[in-house]
Amino acid sequence: MAKNEPKPIDGLTYEEAFAELETIVAALETGDRPLEESMTLFERGQALTKRCAELLDKAELKVQVLVGESLEDFKENP
Amino acid sequence: MEQLSLFDASPRWTVTDLTRHLRQLLEGDTVLQGVWVQGEISNLSRPSSGHIYFTLKDSSASLRCVMWKTEAVRLRVGLQDGMAIEVHGNLGIYEIAGQYQLYADSLRPLGEGALFQEFLRLKAMLEADGLFDVTRKRLIPNSPRRIGIVTSPTGAALRDMLNTLRRRMPLADVTLAPVPVQGDEAPLAIQAALRNLNRIIVPDVILLARGGGSIEDLWAFNDERVVRAVSESQVPVITGVGHETDFTLADFAADLRAPTPTAAAELASSITVMELRQTLEELARILGGSMGVLFERQHNLLEGFQSGLRFYSPIRRVQTERQRLDELNRRGNTTQAYRLELTAARLKGLENRLTALSPLAVLQRGYAVVTKNKRIVTSKAQVQDGDALRVRLRDGEFDARVSGDG
Structure with a gap:
């Protein structure tokens, strides 16, 4: 995890957000961080939780079709 | 009429015995038991x-x-006259009609039998090549996000799989490599689709699927090119071809075989979005809890600091000094009296100590002091019969004389 340059949360995939959240929770659980760092981690953890929940709520199966070497959106027959 | 010799040694049979003998011959011949016989149906009667x-x-x-x-x-299968079939059974004789016949226990359309033979031949060959080795099987990821699907773009199989994935794992990205799933072009197309997904997309898992059909319909999935392409795929392949009872060679080569397309999609989403949500909620709970613990710890720490601060605070010292001052003031007014009291108490103490040491104090408790010629008698040896003694008690003295020396 790139701790120095945390990625903007809006750009994270579910996997990325969840993995970082897991790391943060583990770090907070050991409880050996200074208070201020812990607060920062906690706030980021909350934002990540929100991001993950949003991604789950909004998730919509993406279906593309491989035509030759390129991908196109797939229109399903109704 | 020809004359028969009276002494003709040829055996004589009854019809029954002869027929029974023939029957035993037929039924005892293992070649004629458990046979497959091909032919066309006629005179069908039910x-x-x-x-x-x-x-x-x-x-x-x-x-x-x-x-x-x-x-x-x-x-x-429905039977009708003219149908080419293969019948399995045992040869026997119907004695009453004098007729040998096949007692059938199963039958199938002729083509199926030939295809099945081909299936077994191919299976043995590919098995010998190691394509079905368990050690070749790749692990199916628990929660694949990028799923390749090789199937017909118009079939029910695709619809079933997409619906299943939509319900269980809508986070997934699906790439469909459309192929015909039956007919002469199918094997080459399926082979190409598997290779393209491996080369261009590299998904986490590939579903190779087709809805149910006859053995001929499913035949492309027994094609050697398809089976080899499945086996060569770097991406794990789950097959879901036909119905539960259908097994194709592609199934044997696959890393995982599902009984149906829907089941294949389920196996590709073994962790569902519901489970992800639960895990997320759990993590959020721990996150909140960890902060609670942290705050409590900080709170305790702060309290410790606070009582430390209170202890060392100059205010506390000021208060202490003020209290002392108060006391000194209060005491200042009574110093003289206090001193006198103290002196009196000390005198009383001294007196008590003196009294305790005085021999008179001993007399208070009933003892006597005996003297002879002004000297204290402390031993029996100091007196003799008839000596005059002086006895002192608590409240006075009197004279006494020793009578007998005991």
Whole structure:
């Protein structure tokens, strides 16, 4: 995890957000961080939780079709 | 009429004995038991008894066949005259009619049998090549996000799989490599689709699927090119071809075989979005809890600091000094009296100590002091019979005389 340059949360995939959240929770659980760092981690953890929940709520199966070497959106027959 | 010798040694049979003998010959011949016989159905008859009678014939011979009701009810195929079939059963003789016939226990359309032979031949060959080795099987990821699907773009199989994935794992990205799933072009197209997904997309898992159909319909999935492409795929492949009872060679080569397309999609989403949500909620709970613990710890720490601060605070010292001052003031007013009191107490103490040391104090408790010629008698040896003594008690003195020295 790139701790120095945390990625903007809006750009994270579910996997990325969840993995970082897991790391943060583990770090907070050991409880050996200074208070201020812990607060920062906690706030980021909350934002990540929100991001993950949003991604789950909004998730919509993406279906593309491989035509030759390129991908196109797939229109399903109704 | 020809004259027969009276002494003709040829054996004589009854019809029954002869027929029974023939029957034993036929039924004892293992070659004629458990045989497959190919031919065309004619004279098909299905009386109400439930048994099936027909004649199996080809261009130059015919064979009576019977299938008893117990086997007939298990038939999946509809029979009709002219149909080319393969019949399995034992040869025997119907004694009453003097007729040998095939007692059938199962039958199938002729093409199926030939295809099945081909299936077994291919299976043995590919198995020998190690394509079905368990050690070749790749692990299916628990929660694949990028899923490749090789199937017909118009079939029910695709619809079933997409619906299943939509319900269980809508986070997934699906890439469909559309192919015909039956017919002559199918094997090459499927092979190409598997290779393209591996080369261009590299998904986490590939579903190779087709809805149910006859053995001919599913045949592309027994094609050597398809089976080899499945085996060569770097991406794990889950097959879901036909129905539960259908097994194709692609199934054997796959890393995981699902009984149906829907089941294949389920296996590709073994962790569902519901489970992800639960895990997320759990993590959020721990996150909140960890902060609670942290705050409590900080709170305790702060309290410790606070009581430390209070202890060392100058305010506390000021207060202490003020209290002392108060006391000094209060005491200042009574110093004189206090001193006198103290002196008095000390005098009383001294007196008590003196009193305790005084021999008079001993007399207070009932003891006596005995003197002889002004000297204290402390031993029996100091006195003799008739000596005059002086005895002192608590409240006065008197004279006494020793009578007898005990």
